[in-house]
Amino acid sequence: QQQVKQSPQSLIVQKGGISIINCAYENTAFDYFPWYQQFPGKGPALLIAIRPDVSEKKEGRFTISFNKSAKQFSLHIMDSQPGDSATYFCAADQGAQKLVFGQGTRLTINP
Amino acid sequence: GAVVSQHPSRVICKSGTSVKIECRSLDFQATTMFWYRQFPKQSLMLMATSNEGSKATYEQGVEKDKFLINHASLTLSTLTVTSAHPEDSSFYICSARVPSGSGEQYFGPGTRLTVT
Numbered sequence: 001q002q003q004v005k006q007s008p009q010s011l012i013v014q015k016g017g018i019s020i021i022n023c024a025y026e027n028t029a030f031d032y033f034p035w036y037q038q039f040p041g042k043g044p045a046l047l048i049a050i051r052p053d054v055s056e057k058k059e060g061r062f063t064i065s066f067n068k069s070a071k072q073f074s075l076h077i078m079d080s081q082p083g084d085s086a087t088y089f090c091a092a093d094q095g096a097q098k099l100v101f102g103q104g105t106r107l108t109i110n111p
Numbered sequence: 112g113a114v115v116s117q118h119p120s121r122v123i124c125k126s127g128t129s130v131k132i133e134c135r136s137l138d139f140q141a142t143t144m145f146w147y148r149q150f151p152k153q154s155l156m157l158m159a160t161s162n163e164g165s166k167a168t169y170e171q172g173v174e175k176d177k178f179l180i181n182h183a184s185l186t187l188s189t190l191t192v193t194s195a196h197p198e199d200s201s202f203y204i205c206s207a208r209v210p211s212g213s214g215e216q217y218f219g220p221g222t223r224l225t226v227t
Binding site for chain 1: 115145152153154155160202204206212218219220223
């Protein structure tokens with residue numbers, strides 16, 4: 001019940017396209033859902049996060065869509081650029097305890 | 112965002128020796144820090160939660176006598192890998208949680224440990 005399932009495992013998108021990564025969870029007590037971006041050999045960087053009281057949050061080209069009833073949330077990257085090529089991790093937290101991470105999605109943006 | 116540093120970024124040690132990795136929150140005080148381990152092309156695996164002034168809480172399966180964690184101040188946590196073996200070779204990453212209660216965690220750049 002503590003798992004967060006992330007899909008797809010890998011994704012290839014053309015430059016300028018929309019990249020979509022999905023995550024699903026079971027624990028309805030989760031109250032914080034961040035997305036992290038990680039480049040090879042680097043630590044993860046916090047991209048954007050959402051709480052379950054809102055259905056969408058947008059920051060620049062990055063948008064989180066949150067569906068509380070379906071227990072799913074997704075990351076949308078608009079106008080995807082080669083510099084967005086990285087591994088993306090979704091995560092969930094309950095009461096600021098510890099993050100539960102998804103398996104990761106390796107995103108490649110073709111120029 | 113908040114800044115977390117790690118030192119060293121890369122270390123090579125001989126089997127049987129101990130290695131210390133430092134994690135610092137540079138622009139905020141962190142009562143709670145976390146230590147993760149990451150294998151190639153895999154997700155982050157939480158090893159332990161480090162609380163300032165108290166003993167660390169280790170995840171199931173993590174040897175507390177092998178991975179010693181000390182959180183001596185509000186800006187510094189250390190991970191010591193004792194009697195390192197080649198199977199301990201990995202990418203170790205720390206994170207620090209901001210004190211606002213929001214749950215936000217910021218990660219360090221990671222430390223690549225190679226045990227020969």
